[in-house]
Amino acid sequence: MLSARPNAGPSSEGGEGGAPAELEKLGKSERIVAYCLLGRGQAAQTTLVAATGLSRPTVAAALTRLTGRGLAEMIPGQDDARTTGRRPHHYRLTARAGHAIGVDVGRRHITVVIMDAAHRQVIRLGSKITADADLEPLAVLKQAAGQVQVALEQSGDVSSVLGVGFGLPVPLTRDGTVASGTLLPAWAQVDPRRRLAALLPGFSVHVANEADLGALGEYAFGWGEGRHDLTYVKLGTGIGGGMVLGGRLHRSSGGPAMEIGHITVDYQGRRCPCGNRGCLERYVGGRELLASARRDGLEIEDLTSLVSRAHAGDAACRRIIYEAASLIGIAVGTLANLNGPELVVLGGSLSAAGDLLTGPLRTALDQTAFAAATSGMTIKVARLSQWASACGATALVFDHLTQRHHPSFS
Numbered sequence: 001m002l003s004a005r006p007n008a009g010p011s012s013e014g015g016e017g018g019a020p021a022e023l024e025k026l027g028k029s030e031r032i033v034a035y036c037l038l039g040r041g042q043a044a045q046t047t048l049v050a051a052t053g054l055s056r057p058t059v060a061a062a063l064t065r066l067t068g069r070g071l072a073e074m075i076p077g078q079d080d081a082r083t084t085g086r087r088p089h090h091y092r093l094t095a096r097a098g099h100a101i102g103v104d105v106g107r108r109h110i111t112v113v114i115m116d117a118a119h120r121q122v123i124r125l126g127s128k129i130t131a132d133a134d135l136e137p138l139a140v141l142k143q144a145a146g147q148v149q150v151a152l153e154q155s156g157d158v159s160s161v162l163g164v165g166f167g168l169p170v171p172l173t174r175d176g177t178v179a180s181g182t183l184l185p186a187w188a189q190v191d192p193r194r195r196l197a198a199l200l201p202g203f204s205v206h207v208a209n210e211a212d213l214g215a216l217g218e219y220a221f222g223w224g225e226g227r228h229d230l231t232y233v234k235l236g237t238g239i240g241g242g243m244v245l246g247g248r249l250h251r252s253s254g255g256p257a258m259e260i261g262h263i264t265v266d267y268q269g270r271r272c273p274c275g276n277r278g279c280l281e282r283y284v285g286g287r288e289l290l291a292s293a294r295r296d297g298l299e300i301e302d303l304t305s306l307v308s309r310a311h312a313g314d315a316a317c318r319r320i321i322y323e324a325a326s327l328i329g330i331a332v333g334t335l336a337n338l339n340g341p342e343l344v345v346l347g348g349s350l351s352a353a354g355d356l357l358t359g360p361l362r363t364a365l366d367q368t369a370f371a372a373a374t375s376g377m378t379i380k381v382a383r384l385s386q387w388a389s390a391c392g393a394t395a396l397v398f399d400h401l402t403q404r405h406h407p408s409f410s
Contacts, residue, residue: 021160022071022097029054032406033062034071034093039402041119042075042092063091071097093117098160101151102217102393104167104210104386105144107133107237107286108302112151113390114158119221119398123155124387133169137187138195145199162401164203165393167210168192169238171259174251176207183274206396210234210389211258214382215242216249217392218345222383231341232388233260233332235357236303236348237286243341261285263331280331284324286349292320303349310356318356325357329364336369336377347382347389354381 023034032052037043043051048059066072073094077087097117104111108129114122127147131139144166152158171179176193178184197205208216215232224230230244239261243250250257261281262274269278282288286303293300296316300306310317332344350357358379365374382388 022069026069026071027062027065029058030062030065033059034066034097035402035406037072037091037093038097038117038398042090044088044090046088048091066093067091070094092119095120095122095157096160098162099158100162100394100397101148101164102167102213102390102395102397103144103148103164104213104389104393105129105133105140105169106210106389107169109386110144110147111387111390112147113387113394114151114155115391115394117162117398119394121391122158123151124390125151125154126386134184135186137184137190137192141190141192141195142199145196148200148203161203163206163397164196164200165206165208165213165396166192166196167213167389167393168207169210169240172207172209180274204397206393206400208393208396209240209242211240212242212249212251213390213392213396214240214347214388215244215258215345215392216395217384217388217390218347218382219244219249220395221391222388223343223345223380227343229342231258231335231344232382233328233344233346234348234389235284235328235346235350239281239285239328243339245339260331260335263334265327265330280327284327284350289320289324289350293317296320304352307350307353307356310353321350321353321356322360324350325353325360326364328357329361330368332361333365333368333374336365336373340373341377344377344379345382345388346379347385349386351381352385357381 023031026034032054033048036048036051045059045063049056052059063072067074071094072091075090075092077089095116099114099116099122102113109126110129111126113124116122129140130143133140148164170184170187173179177191178187193205193207211232211234214234215230218224218232219230228246232242234240241258241260243258262276262279264276264278265280265283266278270282271277272279272282289303289306290300293306298316306317306320310321335341362379384391
């Protein structure tokens with residue numbers, strides 16, 4: 001459940017679908033309460049009164065009518081072990097109110113999650129990308145759209161789709177276009193939102209950077225419960241990040257922010273496609289780590305295999321992860337000196353290394369950052385694992401609809 005309503009920010013709409021027909025048939029007060037529930041997942045009556053500005057009797061009547069129509073259901077309150085009382089009843093929408101589809105398009109993978117209006121996962125599936133994600137964006141987008149259809153077919157009973165959110169492995173502007181023509185030139189020639197809308201006619205399509213959506217996913221459905229701030233670092237083929245501050249996904253004026261993969265760790269170092277030298281991604285991105293393994297005489301296909309062999313005790317793989325973690329810790333230390341994040345969540349394939357990664361990362365962080373900035377900082381491996389960005393893409397859909405119909409909830 002969303003602990004606060006994040007402002008997803010980077011979304012663009014296309015297609016003709018996404019109109020929540022069942023909700024639009026409702027009267028004004030029921031519709032207001034329904035959209036508040038859509039954004040939050042579930043809420044107590046007192047929370048709905050505070051969030052909507054409606055009176056308690058009006059909210060109670062709206063909930064009665066929503067449950068009577070089969071659009072909402074009550075979750076009975078349970079005994080609270082921390083107090084002598086009971087938790088209040090909560091309410092949530094039912095699947096009849098609709099579903100959101102979230103898609104994470106990485107450089108090597110595509111994951112899809114379908115959630116109902118109560119933020120419950122209906123299905124999730126993953127596949128490997130069959131094209132070169134850097135050079136063949138149209139083929140990748142076509143495969144991603146195809147996976148949406150596969151997920152719908154496997155889910156069986158999804159009748160109303162509120163929208164499809166896509167997390168893409170490129171920096172995006174606020175209007176959903178590619179922000180850098182030098183980093184991935186092939187993508188600069190593509191309008192991904194329009195292309196996906198054409199591939200999925202009848203659906204409302206929204207796009208954002210995959211790492212931004214990883215932050216949003218962990219904040220809404222993972223480690224973010226009860227927190228206002230969360231920093232997410234995705235460690236995979238590419239290195240990216242996202243940040244939620246004060247309950248809102250942070251965006252720069254131009255769109256891209258938290259590009260931790262392009263923090264300079266050696267100003268005279270290796271050239272990066274972004275145009276600079278010594279970017280973090282050029283040393284700890286997935287391709288670089290696998291190249292390091294090959295130089296050690298190891299035949300390792302992907303980061304998952306590298307991590308598995310490290311857990312099994314392979315000394316060379318452990319060294320590769322240790323050295324990568326130390327550089328990542330230095331970069332996170334730079335972030336800590338700038339804004340002192342409360343929580344840093346590590347996602348992506350490399351995060352599965354667990355303590356082999358977080359131990360040396362924390363040591364390098366403590367050696368780099370101002371002690372007062374890190375004294376209260378927690379580092380965790382993503383609770384949602386490889387599904388964080390796809391889950392964040394569903395949150396993007398819910399948030400877009402809620403703000404579109406009732407912007408006062410943001």
